[in-house]
Amino acid sequence: MKEAKVLVVDDNVDLAENVVAILKEIEAFELDCLLAHSGELARSRCQELGQSLDLALLDLRLPDTDGLSLVREMRQHCPRMEIVIITGDATVESAIAAVSHGAFAYVVKPFRPQDLMHTVERALAKVALIRERETLRHELEQSELHHREVVEAVPALVLALDAGGRIVLWNRRLEEITGQSREAMVGRPGLDIVGSGGDRRLAAADGTQHLIRWQLAHVGARQSEMIYAIGIDVTDERAMLRRTLRAERLAAVGTLAAGLAHEVRNPLNSATLQLQVLRRRIEKGQATGESLLRVVAIVVDEIQRLERLVKDFLAFARPSPLDVQPASLDDLMGSVVEQVRPEVTEASVELVAKLDARTAAVEVDPERLRQVLLNLVRNALEAMGGSGTLTVRTRLETDDSAAIEIVDTGPGIPEDAPIFDAFYTTKEAGTGLGLAIVHRIVEEHGGSIGFESRPGRTCFTVHLPLVHGPMTLR
The missing domain is CATH 3.30.565.10 (Histidine kinase-like ATPase, C-terminal domain)
Known part of the structure; x- marks a missing residue:
């Protein structure tokens, strides 16, 4: 059951209390009814209650004020409130004047209780609908504000394009990188920035090129489709990857060079040793044909070993393309x-x-x-x-x-x-x-x-x- 606050303004105390009793019979609303027996008290109530007042039932003929002027003043203090005029002096002119001043309806004394209840229910239903709509609008605005704050706070680049490919959203991170303000970019073509997603280059304010990895989401029907794009700046990541690969290549080259030096040294040492032995024998006159052949055979074996090593190393380090x-x-x-x-x-x-x-x-x-x-x-x-x-x-x-x-x-x-x-x-x-x-x-x-x-x-x-x-x- 919905709650509502109602102000009954009538200098006739008995009639005002009867109106309150009738209103209490309304089942659709739980009413909090207040009384005012003069125009001055009605003004005071409106100033005190402000936006919380939902409905006023007002007798136009009050001893201390003009009823139509009071209608206008009450509407100024409580713009969301509806006003139902209750009077025993009804004319077409007075009804038109009351409505033109903002009254919701016009009830003529004497009235049937059910007629008054029906009129009040319609007025309160209108007020409730307006308040619900305002609540939803406020919640939507708060939600949009929250999402806007999130979009602005994230370190990613966020933009949105309308069905025509024009920019409708351009977040702070994009402003920082490109130097282009949101106001300057909204309405411009944006498809060339995001393409179909993936890695694309984006010109930065300092003249450098940033590599942006875009993810796209298409939302809505074809005629009104929106494209939401989130981009991650992978410039530093790509540069770090290149540095890592270069370091790995240098480390691999170092490993290969160390291994190659070790493998080359062994046959070289062996061949050198054999040649030194041969020289000493020649110097001492001890060299024979058999010993010469033995040394030559060893040296040739070591040279062939070096040749195999170089061949294998080239095959490993510089492979030729496959003939598949x-x-x-x-x-x-x-x-x-x-x-x-x-x-x-x-x-x-x-x-x-x-x-x-x-x-x-x-x-x-x-x-x-x-x-x-x-x-x-x-x-x-x-x-x-x-x-x-x-x-x-x-x-x-x-x-x-x-x-x-x-x-x-x-x-x-x-x-x-x-x-x-x-x-x-x-x-x-x-x-x-x-x-x-x-x-x-x-x-x-x-x-x-x-x-x-x-x-x-x-x-x-x-x-x-x-x-x-x-x-x-x-």
Whole structure:
């Protein structure tokens, strides 16, 4: 039930009290009724109650004031209040005058209680509707103010575009970066600022270019669609990323340089030592043809080792582009098996080939993938040291990928060994770049490589994506 405050103004005390009694019968409102028996008291009540007064029932014929003047004064003090005129001296002219001064309705004495109740209910319903509308408007204004404060407070760039692509919202952060005020930007075209979202450049007030990452939201029907855009300044983030990548590249170069220097030093030291020994023998007259040949052979081996090292290093540091083409995984693995079969026989190792990928096609550089498989197979042969079983297997994993497995029965590899790092090796004559190159080539093909190992069994697995659709295999 709604509450309402009503002022009854009549110099007839009995009639005023009867009016109050009638009003108490109204069920739709809980009324707080006040009485005023003179114009002066009515003015005082209006000044005292102000905006809280909802309705006044006023007799135009008061002994101390003109009723129509009082209507005008009461409306000034309480503009939201409605006034119902109650009089026994009704004329068309007086009714028109009362309404023109702001009265809601005109009730003539004597009146039926239900007529008065109906008139008062309509007046109070109008007042209640106006107050509700004002409350909603105030709440909406407060909500808009709150959201505006949030938009202004956030560190992001916020703007909105109307259906014509013109700017209707331009927040403080945009003002700070661009130096353009809200007043100057509202109404201007704004689609070129946000585009379709994503990263776009924005000219700053100092002449620099900021990189802004925009997220767009389209709201409303097509004819009245609004675009709300929130932008994050990623200029510093991008610069930091570039610095980080540069630092990582420099660190990688440092690591490679240190590894290369270490690997180069060993054969150089060996060759230098052999040449020094040879010089001393010549100086002492102890050099023979056999000793000369032995030293030359050692030096040649070390030079060839240096050549392999340089070749591997260049392959690792400056890889050539892939020559990608569809290929059969089984055919590739089969060609590698045939190529290493003499080496397997010489090493007294049993070779088991299980090529189960059937017609699976992969899009690869055949020579580079063959390089991967040869490296893994030869590593497995070296690990077994002259006996054991080498198993090569191809298989379909899912509809999207296939796997190649190289399994040996060697002593195993520690699970935490960084075998794919450049220059890591356990071989006396190894460069430490073979598996690093293998790892990079597999990743360049969109695949992955891993290993599982325990004493007596090590399995390297290469995962490669399959090609879907009709393909012509070369």
